[in-house]
Amino acid sequence: MITIRRARAADAPAMARVHLAAWRSAYAGILPAGYLAGLSALREGAAYEQAILERRGGHAAFVAVADGFEPGGAGVVGFVTGGLARRPGIAEGEVETLYLLDDAQGRGVGRRMMRAIASHLASLGAQSAFAWVLEANPSRWFYERLGARLAAREAIRFAGQPMVQLAYAWTPIHTLLSATAVTRLPR
Numbered sequence: 734m735i736t737i738r739r740a741r742a743a744d745a746p747a748m749a750r751v752h753l754a755a756w757r758s759a760y761a762g763i764l765p766a767g768y769l770a771g772l773s774a775l776r777e778g779a780a781y782e783q784a785i786l787e788r789r790g791g792h793a794a795f796v797a798v799a800d801g802f803e804p805g806g807a808g809v810v811g812f813v814t815g816g817l818a819r820r821p822g823i824a825e826g827e828v829e830t831l832y833l834l835d836d837a838q839g840r841g842v843g844r845r846m847m848r849a850i851a852s853h854l855a856s857l858g859a860q861s862a863f864a865w866v867l868e869a870n871p872s873r874w875f876y877e878r879l880g881a882r883l884a885a886r887e888a889i890r891f892a893g894q895p896m897v898q899l900a901y902a903w904t905p906i907h908t909l910l911s912a913t914a915v916t917r918l919p920r
């Protein structure tokens with residue numbers, strides 16, 4: 734079984750491992766291979782640790798952990814982070830990252846992680862929420878499946894390439910809370 738719980742600073746190295754694996758899988762063919770190869774677990778881990786400790790703007794992280802692997806972080810199969818929106822104009826709360834190892838996908842864990850961050854954002858007083866996603870990332874259909882509406886489209890440069898990013902929003906945030914409501918036992 735997989736449990737979702739608030740992340741601790743000690744989870745940061747495991748979160749970084751999931752980050753690298755998810756990026757190298759999800760963004761293969763979308764981002765340059767050299768960029769993906771150059772991702773650093775040490776750098777990402779330090780950033781996640783700092784974010785967990787600082788809690789800037791109500792920032793929080795939740796990890797999905799496969800039972801039987803604690804302690805040591807080996808069981809972390811995914812995580813979600815978010816807080817109050819980093820820039821105004823789209824929605825009040827922001828889902829900043831959402832990653833799951835390939836093996837753990839398709840079993841409802843993504844929805845449960847979105848439930849955790851949605852509840853957290855609502856507890857901060859956010860009346861609405863959004864997430865950025867690259868247009869080329871098929872995971873954007875996951876957000877649509879959870880009831881999000883396209884709220885913004887932006888041309889950006891990422892990893893030295895022109896790309897398009899989309900903001901998907903849940904307004905009001907209750908649309909996300911409803912779409913992620915517990916309706917069945919976790920698998």
Ligand SMILES: CC(C)(COP(=O)(O)OP(=O)(O)OC[C@H]1O[C@@H](n2cnc3c(N)ncnc32)[C@H](O)[C@@H]1OP(=O)(O)O)[C@@H](O)C(=O)NCCC(=O)NCCS
Nearest residue numbers: 759832833838839840841842843844866871872874875878
């Ligand atoms: C996006 C992600 C977290 C989804 O997690 P998941 O556990 O596989 O999703 P769930 O099993 O909870 O799926 C919930 C629903 O969304 C649907 N869904 C999931 N991924 C989907 C996709 N890519 N396209 C369309 N629908 C999708 C499921 O079919 C399910 O529908 P249901 O209501 O019929 O049950 C996961 O695929 C992932 O980590 N992807 C790679 C990293 C990434 O791109 N993250 C987003 C960066 S912005």
